[in-house]
Amino acid sequence: MSEKNQPPKTKEDKEQMTDEETQELMAKFDPEAGHRRLTGIIGWIALAGLVGFSVFQLYTAIFGVFTAQLQRSIHLAFALGLIFLLFPASKKKLRDKTKGKFQVAWYDALLALIGVYVGMYWPLNFDELVFRVGRLTTLDLIVGLLAILLVLEATRRVVGLPITVITSIFLLYAYLGPYMPGFLQHRGLSIDRIIRSMYYTTEGILGTPLGVSSTFIFLFLLFGAFLVKTGVGQYFNDLALVIAGKRVGGPAKVAIFSSALQGTISGSSVANVVTSGSFTIPMMKRLGYRKEFAGGVEAAASTGGQLMPPIMGAAAFLMVEFIGGITYWEIAKAAAIPAVLYFTGIWIMTHFEAKRIGLRGLTEDEMPNRKAVLAKIYLLFPIVAVIFFLMSGTSVTRAALYAILSAIVVGAINKETRMGIRDFIDALANGARTALGVAAATAAAGMIVGVVTLTGLGLKLANSLVSLSGENLLLTLFFTMIASLILGMGSPTTANYVITSTIAAPALIVLSVPELSAHMFVFYFGIVADITPPVALAAFAAAGVSGGEPLKTGVQSAKLAIAAFIIPYIFVLSPELMMIDTTWQSLLWVLFTSLTGMISIGAGMIGYWYRRTYLIERIAAVAAGVMLIYPEGSTDLFGLGLFIGLLTLQFMIKLDDQKKQYINA
Numbered sequence: 001m002s003e004k005n006q007p008p009k010t011k012e013d014k015e016q017m018t019d020e021e022t023q024e025l026m027a028k029f030d031p032e033a034g035h036r037r038l039t040g041i042i043g044w045i046a047l048a049g050l051v052g053f054s055v056f057q058l059y060t061a062i063f064g065v066f067t068a069q070l071q072r073s074i075h076l077a078f079a080l081g082l083i084f085l086l087f088p089a090s091k092k093k094l095r096d097k098t099k100g101k102f103q104v105a106w107y108d109a110l111l112a113l114i115g116v117y118v119g120m121y122w123p124l125n126f127d128e129l130v131f132r133v134g135r136l137t138t139l140d141l142i143v144g145l146l147a148i149l150l151v152l153e154a155t156r157r158v159v160g161l162p163i164t165v166i167t168s169i170f171l172l173y174a175y176l177g178p179y180m181p182g183f184l185q186h187r188g189l190s191i192d193r194i195i196r197s198m199y200y201t202t203e204g205i206l207g208t209p210l211g212v213s214s215t216f217i218f219l220f221l222l223f224g225a226f227l228v229k230t231g232v233g234q235y236f237n238d239l240a241l242v243i244a245g246k247r248v249g250g251p252a253k254v255a256i257f258s259s260a261l262q263g264t265i266s267g268s269s270v271a272n273v274v275t276s277g278s279f280t281i282p283m284m285k286r287l288g289y290r291k292e293f294a295g296g297v298e299a300a301a302s303t304g305g306q307l308m309p310p311i312m313g314a315a316a317f318l319m320v321e322f323i324g325g326i327t328y329w330e331i332a333k334a335a336a337i338p339a340v341l342y343f344t345g346i347w348i349m350t351h352f353e354a355k356r357i358g359l360r361g362l363t364e365d366e367m368p369n370r371k372a373v374l375a376k377i378y379l380l381f382p383i384v385a386v387i388f389f390l391m392s393g394t395s396v397t398r399a400a401l402y403a404i405l406s407a408i409v410v411g412a413i414n415k416e417t418r419m420g421i422r423d424f425i426d427a428l429a430n431g432a433r434t435a436l437g438v439a440a441a442t443a444a445a446g447m448i449v450g451v452v453t454l455t456g457l458g459l460k461l462a463n464s465l466v467s468l469s470g471e472n473l474l475l476t477l478f479f480t481m482i483a484s485l486i487l488g489m490g491s492p493t494t495a496n497y498v499i500t501s502t503i504a505a506p507a508l509i510v511l512s513v514p515e516l517s518a519h520m521f522v523f524y525f526g527i528v529a530d531i532t533p534p535v536a537l538a539a540f541a542a543a544g545v546s547g548g549e550p551l552k553t554g555v556q557s558a559k560l561a562i563a564a565f566i567i568p569y570i571f572v573l574s575p576e577l578m579m580i581d582t583t584w585q586s587l588l589w590v591l592f593t594s595l596t597g598m599i600s601i602g603a604g605m606i607g608y609w610y611r612r613t614y615l616i617e618r619i620a621a622v623a624a625g626v627m628l629i630y631p632e633g634s635t636d637l638f639g640l641g642l643f644i645g646l647l648t649l650q651f652m653i654k655l656d657d658q659k660k661q662y663i664n665a
Helices: 019-029 040-063 068-086 106-124 126-132 138-158 161-175 191-199 208-229 232-244 250-262 269-286 291-307 314-323 328-357 370-374 377-391 396-411 421-455 457-468 473-488 493-503 505-510 515-531 537-546 550-560 562-573 584-606 615-629 633-664
Strands: none
Touching (some): 040 068, 106 138, 138 421, 161 191, 161 421, 161 493, 208 232, 208 377, 314 493, 328 550, 493 515, 505 515, 550 562, 562 615
């Protein structure tokens, strides 16, 4: 498409979204972003709470964490108090129309105080509670009941209704066990037993999920907040422009590259979409990409950010604790090839789409100054530092702490990125604010794990899932995928992973699937639920930026992320893709065939290679791609032969067309 044939540049395309528009869009699709903007005395109280939350986490990271109940309950106290101050009961109420600010209702202030008291009940009565060993007083039971109710309400406010409803159903199941049908039936638990298990043991609210939130996850979210303050977010965009901007369909490739990098500092697909999409989507539209395609590219790439090592989604840190005997670096290493294939697939499809409709890259005038961008390459040092510390065997907590320190030091190199006192306080507050949703989700998820443990539901459901599939691994994988996608629709990845790893992953393990592969399988599908219609929150947020039709954007994003729907099956069937029990020679071959397979699948999905492809060619290309990705000798050879045949056919026909055009000219 020539310059004169480019679509007219509208105001919508020229300008990035304002900060206010960005916040409004995130609040619409991401409950965690819909917090109050407090002013006055209450604003200072909230700020002090947020900064205090971060200071507490840094203190325990430096000097060592407290006993499990103390560390987790103090973490919970901060989270509950701040959630009720910052998040209103309803987003449609409590808006002061003259100031445009959310105001704190009296009952929210009361709930915040009760939340702090409930969380601090353990530290204030630790010796007595341990001495009584489960013999609870009336006050203990009241506090425990309040803890359950407050966690449910806090989760509803900051995370959303789906996970709240699911947690409530599990709690009801624990009580109504004798009335359940068939294999779901159990003896039932009394109210006292449920309260004791949910708050006075480490198998409920104060369980492993909240334990991970109160250590690893918080520190990495804080690391992300400090990176933002050093300007690394904008640097990701500039670096992506330098690397990919001038290529065919450059803006889409910039979106993929920058979103993959942004995923290292953002734990939310929606936040990633809105943050980087406000920059990349207008560029894509301006050069001729359809609204839905532009939004789909951004949604697919932003969602994949949680799959990209070295810093993956929060659920990856939970995986360390849930599997046991494995380091975070081993998880990141196992995720590396699948993540590369995921982004390769999106990159290839955007390339073929750009070739199909004749899109250009950016001109030199639209590019940033290369020397100026490359001169700031040192801003990536904190991410390199994280990789180094994780590879060297440093604990995850220490690696995160050192990464935060490196971000502060790197930011101090240049006057533009040097952090002052105000920036430092903002980073502490923003990191804590980001962690509130994770704290609520993990506290609620802990109750689900507690019920599953107490009732034996996990093993029952795993056995029933295997029985339903007739012990067929592919069917079990399919049912597990559906469950993960449904649970992930509207739920945070963290809570989704906790549920599916407790209920669905054991079914795969029963069928001799390696534990890491089983957990990674449910982890993947919990994440891609964000771009799977009909509830594709990341895609809908992208449509809000692009102005496209939301459902069509969701379909487009799922199509672009087709690798995410194929690769998990492959790494379960052949763990070599996750670098499990493989040699370097085998690994190189797997990488070659898999990348070749993604090229073939991309061509088939888009319908263009060297020229437009016919339906039979598209089907053959996808089939060749799947065979190439599946790491087995016979399928690799057959797929490679089919790929070479299709490639030769495409190339020969293109040469013939060029010859005819030359003769006619």
